[in-house]
Amino acid sequence: MNIKTLRLVGLFEGISFLLLLFIAMPVKYMMDNPILVKYVGMGHGVLFILFLVVLFAVCEKQKWSLSMFIMGLIASILPFGPFIFDLKLKKLEQPVAEEA
Numbered sequence: 588m589n590i591k592t593l594r595l596v597g598l599f600e601g602i603s604f605l606l607l608l609f610i611a612m613p614v615k616y617m618m619d620n621p622i623l624v625k626y627v628g629m630g631h632g633v634l635f636i637l638f639l640v641v642l643f644a645v646c647e648k649q650k651w652s653l654s655m656f657i658m659g660l661i662a663s664i665l666p667f668g669p670f671i672f673d674l675k676l677k678k679l680e681q682p683v684a685e686e687a
Contacts, residue, residue, distance in 0.1 A: 604631055
């Protein structure tokens with residue numbers, strides 16, 4: 588696993604969270620239709636777990652500190668958090684890209 592994979596999974600996880608919060612939940616409570624929450628929620632749950640697994644693997648491989656893992660964990664539970672965390676990951680990824 589590498590930083591690029593983590594960034595990609597984080598992007599999908601962040602999008603799924605926003606879909607859940609701003610589309611599926613309002614449809615459930617305003618239109619009394621919970622079907623989107625069922626499917627979007629399940630997809631988000633899978634992506635959330637996948638993000639944490641990939642985050643852990645990348646932290647181990649990159650020898651990042653526990654604080655970096657915790658930062659990613661906190662980002663993954665906040666709306667727009669994965670996108671802000673991605674900016675940090677992008678900065679960490681750039682020196683590797685310049686060497687190649």
